[in-house]
Every structure is written in structure tokens, then in C-alpha cells.
Amino acid sequence: MLSLLCLMMFVPRVFSSSTPPAVIFPQDPALRMGTSLTATCTVSPERGLHANTMYWTMNGKRLPSSTYDLLSPNGLSVTLHHLNGSQQQSGDNLVCHSGDGHVLAGSCLYVGMPPEKPVNLTCWSRNTKDLSCKWTPGGRGETFIKTKYTLKYKLRWYGRERECEDYSTGQHYTCYIPRDLALFTPYEIWVEASNQLGTATSDVITLDILDVVTTDPPDNVHVSRVGELEDQLTVHWGSPPALKDFLFQAKYQIRYRLEDSTEWKVVDDVGNQTSCRLAGLRAGTVYFVQVRCNPVGIYGSRKAGIWSDWSHPSAASTPQSERLQSGSCEPKSGEQNSTLRRELKQFFGWVRKHSYGCSGMSIKLYDQWRVWLQKSHRTRNQVALWKHTEPSLP
Amino acid sequence: MSGHVKNMCPQLSISQAARTLLSLLLVAAIDSVSAGVVCRKQPCGSSLQRSLKLTKLIHKESVDLLKTYKVSQGDMSELFCQMSINNVPDPNISGLDPSERMLSIYSHCKAFLPHLKRVTEQQTDLQPPSSALLSKLSTAQNRTNGLANQINCIYQTFFPNLPIPPEPVDGPTSVPPSQNVFQQKVYGCVVLKRFKEFLSRVTRELRTLKSQVCTRRTSFADTNALF
Numbered sequence: 001m002l003s004l005l006c007l008m009m010f011v012p013r014v015f016s017s018s019t020p021p022a023v024i025f026p027q028d029p030a031l032r033m034g035t036s037l038t039a040t041c042t043v044s045p046e047r048g049l050h051a052n053t054m055y056w057t058m059n060g061k062r063l064p065s066s067t068y069d070l071l072s073p074n075g076l077s078v079t080l081h082h083l084n085g086s087q088q089q090s091g092d093n094l095v096c097h098s099g100d101g102h103v104l105a106g107s108c109l110y111v112g113m114p115p116e117k118p119v120n121l122t123c124w125s126r127n128t129k130d131l132s133c134k135w136t137p138g139g140r141g142e143t144f145i146k147t148k149y150t151l152k153y154k155l156r157w158y159g160r161e162r163e164c165e166d167y168s169t170g171q172h173y174t175c176y177i178p179r180d181l182a183l184f185t186p187y188e189i190w191v192e193a194s195n196q197l198g199t200a201t202s203d204v205i206t207l208d209i210l211d212v213v214t215t216d217p218p219d220n221v222h223v224s225r226v227g228e229l230e231d232q233l234t235v236h237w238g239s240p241p242a243l244k245d246f247l248f249q250a251k252y253q254i255r256y257r258l259e260d261s262t263e264w265k266v267v268d269d270v271g272n273q274t275s276c277r278l279a280g281l282r283a284g285t286v287y288f289v290q291v292r293c294n295p296v297g298i299y300g301s302r303k304a305g306i307w308s309d310w311s312h313p314s315a316a317s318t319p320q321s322e323r324l325q326s327g328s329c330e331p332k333s334g335e336q337n338s339t340l341r342r343e344l345k346q347f348f349g350w351v352r353k354h355s356y357g358c359s360g361m362s363i364k365l366y367d368q369w370r371v372w373l374q375k376s377h378r379t380r381n382q383v384a385l386w387k388h389t390e391p392s393l394p
Numbered sequence: 395m396s397g398h399v400k401n402m403c404p405q406l407s408i409s410q411a412a413r414t415l416l417s418l419l420l421v422a423a424i425d426s427v428s429a430g431v432v433c434r435k436q437p438c439g440s441s442l443q444r445s446l447k448l449t450k451l452i453h454k455e456s457v458d459l460l461k462t463y464k465v466s467q468g469d470m471s472e473l474f475c476q477m478s479i480n481n482v483p484d485p486n487i488s489g490l491d492p493s494e495r496m497l498s499i500y501s502h503c504k505a506f507l508p509h510l511k512r513v514t515e516q517q518t519d520l521q522p523p524s525s526a527l528l529s530k531l532s533t534a535q536n537r538t539n540g541l542a543n544q545i546n547c548i549y550q551t552f553f554p555n556l557p558i559p560p561e562p563v564d565g566p567t568s569v570p571p572s573q574n575v576f577q578q579k580v581y582g583c584v585v586l587k588r589f590k591e592f593l594s595r596v597t598r599e600l601r602t603l604k605s606q607v608c609t610r611r612t613s614f615a616d617t618n619a620l621f
Contacts, residue, residue: 028575060469088468090520091575095470103473106576146522 021047022096022104030110030145030196033085038069040077041096043104051076053099059092083111085144112144114198118173118191121202124212124306127242131177131209133164135191135202147195151175156186156206181209214306216240218252218274218291223316230283230319236275237291237311249297253307254278259286259315259370272296284320286370288313315371441551442604445544449600452537453593459530460586466517466527467579475583481570482509482584485591487599492607493553496545499596500558503542505568506589510535512569513582520575534589541596552607 022043031037041056043049051070056063056078069077076096086092091108098104116138123133133151137143151164164175181187187209191202218237226232235254243250254267254276270276281287290313295305320340350369464472483505489495514531521527549558573581 024576057470088466089522090467090517090579093468093470093576093579095473095576101473103477103580106474106580108575108579 020044020105021098024094024096024105024107026107028091028108028110030112031083032197033111033113033144034082036079036081037083037109038077038079039094039107040071040075041105042072042075043096043098045074047074049074049098049104054104055097055099057093057095057097059087083109085113085142086111089146110145110196112195112197113139113142115143115147115193115195115200117200118149118193118202121189121191121205123189123205123207124214125181125209126213127215128181128183128209128213130179131181131187131212132169132174133177133189133191134171134174136173137193138200138202143195143197145195145197147193149173150192150194151189152192153177153187153189155182156188183209211303212306213295215242215250215293215295215308217308217311218293219311221289221291221311221314223287223289223314225316225319226277228319230321231279231281233278233281233287233289233316233318234275235278235289235291235314239274240293240308243293243295249295250293251296251304252276252291252293254289254291255310256287256289258282259288281318283318286315286317286367288315290314315367317367317370439604439608441544441548442600442608445541445548446597446600446604448537448541448544449593449596452534452541453590453597455530455534455537456586456590456593459527459534460583460590462527462530463517463582463586466521466525467583474580475587477580477584479570479581479584481568482581482588483592485588485595487592487595492603493549493556495599496549496553496603497558499599500542500545500549502592502596503538503545506585506592507535507538507542508568509585510538510589513585516573516578516582520578 022041025040025042026037029037039056041051041054043051043054051072051074054076055065056068056076058080063078063080067078067080069079071077078094086109091110093106094109095106096104118135119138121133121135123131125131131153135149135151137147137149149167152161153164154161164177166176166178167174169176185208186206188204188206190204193200193202218240220236220238222236223233224236226234237252239250249272251272252270252274254270255264256267256278257264267276267278278287278289290310292310293308296303347366347369350372351365460475464475467474483502485502487495487498487502489498510531514528514535517525517527517531546558549556570577570581
């Protein structure tokens with residue numbers, strides 16, 4: 001009787017100004033997976049409905065009457081054991097129906113797990129201007145109910161706790177702090193996860209912005225031949241513009257691959273120079289080259305920063321070896337000449353078409369043509385694949 | 395003296411002309427700005443045709459919106475749409491003559507807007523941020539607002555002597571107070587279902603209005619041309 005009185009106090013006056021047909025208790029509860037729930041549907045006496053004609057559904061599926069308990073002429077309960085995680089974030093629909101199927105009342109169940117401690121929290125700054133952080137949800141990462149993650153930070157020795165506000169970088173579990181970051185002083189950063197069933201906090205990481213700096217990839221990467229040396233190419237690039245604003249050096253890394261290969265070779269010991277010579281290459285071969293940058297020695301520090309993204313690929317070809325053309329176990333010179341001749345013919349056709357003319361003729365132009373050729377082969381293959389898979393029109 | 399008089403007259407005529415021009419401009423401005431919407435006079439057929447196209451678009455999107463909504467609420471949500479709730483606008487267009495019916499379309503558009511807004515707010519809490527439902531609800535609000543403005547302008551253009559009522563007030567009686575989650579699900583379903591039905595009716599109504607209103611105006615124009 002007391003519980004019934006309590007229920008009457010919870011009567012919501014929102015469907016209409018008149019009394020709703022029935023009420024369910026509890027209303028919109030949050031529950032842990034694997035637990036049990038007993039819900040009660042109490043119908044208004046003036047409706048003239050008897051509870052033994054009512055039934056329950058959960059997400060549209062009728063619940064067996066063996067789980068029901070008739071509490072009173074207008075009160076019917078249902079007991080659910082071993083609850084599974086909610087099927088949708090808006091909650092599972094537990095609904096009480098009259099005998100003819102009409103909805104009398106409903107309650108949305110949020111069945112899930114409290115969050116586990118977020119892990120793998122890492123942060124980086126682009127050119128010391130901002131801070132981006134990412135983390136991974138703890139455990140399996142699935143709580144089945146809405147879970148909020150808040151990145152918090154504060155200066156270690158003073159200052160108030162602040163919250164990161166921009167979670168809309170397009171990736172889950174990331175946050176972006178765009179400005180107002182102090183340098184030469186450590187921050188403490190952590191992530192708090194919370195939902196209706198509990199909270200969890202990640203480990204606190206401590207960092208100085210200057211220790212986690214990355215920058216933009218180098219621009220103006222040029223690859224060219226070294227005279228007639230058939231096994232070498234030289235690479236030149238510009239330092240990222242942002243470096244000019246800061247008192248730090250940079251070290252670079254180069255990677256290159258053959259035109260038709262996916263395997264990159266990395267040159268690690270480039271140092272802080274903006275050029276490098278690649279040796280030991282295959283003659284007469286097109287190579288793709290990329291460069292990336294690591295800001296080192298920021299404001300006098302000797303610590304390395306974080307590698308930038310790789311630059312856009314640049315290409316060049318090594319000169320063709322003459323030895324191959326004059327009697328060897330390689331394809332006969334006659335065949336080699338006809339292949340070369342055919343290739344040259346194609347090349348000149350391309351030059352005429354693009355109106356470069358003889359004044360623009362150079363081995364660089366030839367290399368550009370090789371790059372174009374590879375791209376157009378790929379496009380033709382993709383079109384062929386598309387044509388093959390696309391259903392034919394009637 | 396005569397020179398003095400001669401000098402006086404041009405000044406007087408200029409200031410009179412300026413005042414007259416200013417008055418005319420003011421009247422024109424007041425005439426064309428009503429209910430916060432600036433309207434330019436436009437040809438009858440093309441303006442209604444534009445509104446008809448917009449209505450068809452919103453209606454088509456409302457079908458998909460309702461489907462997306464139901465999927466987002468979980469199984470059994472079909473039944474939610476059939477429950478009765480007070481204070482949600484009904485989908486019927488009222489009125490006997492074209493001006494009344496046009497006004498009814500305008501009023502209904504305005505009446506649905508706070509409910510669409512409330513549903514959006516509620517679903518923002520219930521759905522993940524990337525949910526397609528949220529962006530579709532936002533689009534529906536923007537387009538309905540646009541349609542209301544268009545109908546407002548057409549009404550002022552074709553019925554300039556008839557007053558347009560003031561903007562409906564977003565008060566506590568127009569949208570329900572706080573609801574539990576289940577009630578929010580039901581409310582949203584009812585709003586979107588009635589919204590879809592309303593748009594279907596508006597589509598039919600605008601076709602009829604186009605033939606009634608634009609044909610009548612053409613007849614008047616032809617008659618005037620005889621004189």
C-alpha cells in the first residue's frame with residue numbers, strides 16, 4: 001500500500017492534463033548487466049481494466065506470463081533475470097499493454113556496465129600552439145549505455161583544473177585544446193569516464209608541451225638525378241615554415257620505394273640537412289620518395305619531438321645503364337632497343353600532346369611522364385574493375 | 395526681392411519632393427515587411443510552384459525522418475506513434491477560402507517548429523552524437539522555417555489587405571513540460587507522424603491554391619487590360 005502511495009506521487013502529468021492510463025515503476029532505471037529487475041505496472045482504476053488481462057513486452061517481444069506476478073486488481077509486475085546490455089542507446093523499451101494490445105505505459109531500461117579506466121592517453125602539440133590528446137576506453141570499450149569522456153588538465157604546480165571542450169575532431173576518444181597553453185611548465189592531464197552506473201579515471205600523465213611537439217611535413221621535396229650516375233638520386237626539401245618561428249632544429253627521415261613496390265626503405269641518418277643523396281639504386285628505375293621532420297632542440301632542449309606526417313611523394317628515375325644495352329644476359333640489345341624505341345615514341349607523343357615542345361625537353365620531363373604513366377595505368381585498371389563489377393544496363 | 399523669392403522656391407520644392415519620396419519609400423517598406431519577413435513581389439505561379447517544390451522535398455524527407463526515428467527508438471516504436479498526446483498540432487488544414495487556408499498552412503508550420511525543436515533537444519540526449527537522426531531533425535526545422543517564410547510572403551502578396559496574425563508565442567503551453575524517456579519517445583513519434591501527414595496535406599493544398607489564386611489574378615489582369 002505504501003509503495004502504491006509512492007507510485008501515485010510519481011504520476012507524471014505529461015501525456016495530457018488528464019490522468020495517464022498507467023504508470024510503471026521504476027521509470028527509466030539504469031541497471032548493470034546480469035542483474036535482475038522487477039517492474040510494476042499500475043493502471044488507473046477508472047480505466048476499468050483488470051491487471052490479469054495486461055501483458056508486458058520488451059523491445060517488442062512479448063514476455064512470458066511465467067515472469068508476471070498479479071499484485072492487485074490493477075497492478076501487474078514482471079521480473080527479468082540476467083539482463084543483457086541495452087540494444088540501443090535510447091534504452092530498451094519495457095512496455096505494459098492492455099489485453100487488446102494498446103500501450104498503457106512504458107519505461108526505458110538502460111542496461112550496461114560502468115566504464116573502465118581509460119588507457120593509452122597520449123598527447124601532442126602542433127608547433128607548440130595547441131594540444132591534441134587521444135585515449136582508448138578501458139576494458140572491451142563497450143558499456144552499452146551512454147558514456148561520457150572528459151579530458152581534464154591543469155598545470156602541475158599551480159592553476160585550476162580545466163576541461164577540454166572540443167571533441168569534434170572527427171575521431172572518437174580525442175580532444176583538442178586550441179590555445180592558451182603554457183610552455184616550460186608541466187601539465188597534468190587525465191580522462192574521466194562516466195555513465196549512469198559509475199565513473200573511472202585514467203592515469204594522470206605529466207608533460208611539458210615542448211616535449212611533445214610535432215610539425216608539418218617538409219615542403220618542396222625534389223628528387224633528381226646525380227649527373228649520369230645510374231645508381232644515385234639526390235633529394236632536396238625545404239624545412240617546414242613553422243620551424244622558422246621557433247628556436248628548434250629539425251632532423252629528417254627519408255623513405256623511398258620502387259615504382260611498382262609497396263615496400264619502403266628508410267634512411268634514418270639524415271640529420272638536420274635539407275638534402276640527401278640516395279645510393280645503391282637500380283638503374284633505369286623510377287623511385288618514389290617521401291620526407292618527414294622531427295623538431296629537435298626546441299628552445300635549447302636536446303629532446304626529440306614527434307615525427308611529422310610524411311610529405312607527398314615525389315618521383316624520379318635513375319639513368320638507364322649503358323652496359324645493359326651492349327650484350328649481356330639481359331634481354332638482347334635488339335629487343336632492348338625496340339622496347340626503348342617504343343617507349344620513346346610514346347614519350348614524344350605525350351610531349352607533343354602537352355605542348356611542351358623541344359625547348360622544354362629534359363630528363364625531368366621523361367621522369368614526369370613515367371609518373372603519369374603509372375597513375376594512368378592505375379586509373380585504367382580501376383575503370384576496368386568498375387566496368388567488370390558494375391551491372392550492365394538494359 | 396524677386397531674386398530672393400526665386401531662390402526660395404527651388405529649395406521649397408526640393409524639400410517637398412524629398413519628403414514625398416521619403417514617405418512613399420516608408421510606406422513601401424512597411425507594406426513589404428511584416429512579421430519580420432522582407433518580401434518581394436513575385437509572379438503568382440512561380441512563387442506557389444517554388445513553395446510546392448519545397449513542400450514536396452520536406453515531405454519526402456519527413457518520411458525518411460520518421461523511419462530513422464523509429465529505428466533509433468528500438469523495436470515496438472511503431473505503437474508509440476499511435477498514442478494520443480495533447481498539444482501536438484493536428485495535421486489538418488482549415489479554412490473555407492484560399493486566404494484562410496494559406497494562413498492555416500503558415501500557422502501550422504509555425505506551430506510545428508517548437509515541437510520539432512523539442513524533439514531535437516530530447517533526442518540529442520538519447521542518441522549518439524553521430525546519429526543521422528539529429529542532422530535530419532535539424533534539416534526539417536530549417537526547411538519548415540523557410541517554407542513558413544515563403545507562405546507568409548505569398549499571403550502578403552496576394553492578400554495585402556488581410557492582416558496576418560502575430561507570430562505564435564513559444565510559451566509553456568505549446569510544448570510539453572519535462573517528460574520521462576518513454577514519454578519522450580512517444581512524443582517524438584507523434585510529432586513526426588503528424589508532421590509528415592501535415593506536409594502531405596500541404597502538398598495537395600498548394601496545388602489547389604495555385605489553380606484557384608493564380609487563375610483568379612490572371613482573370614483580373616485580363617479584365618483590366620480591356621480598359
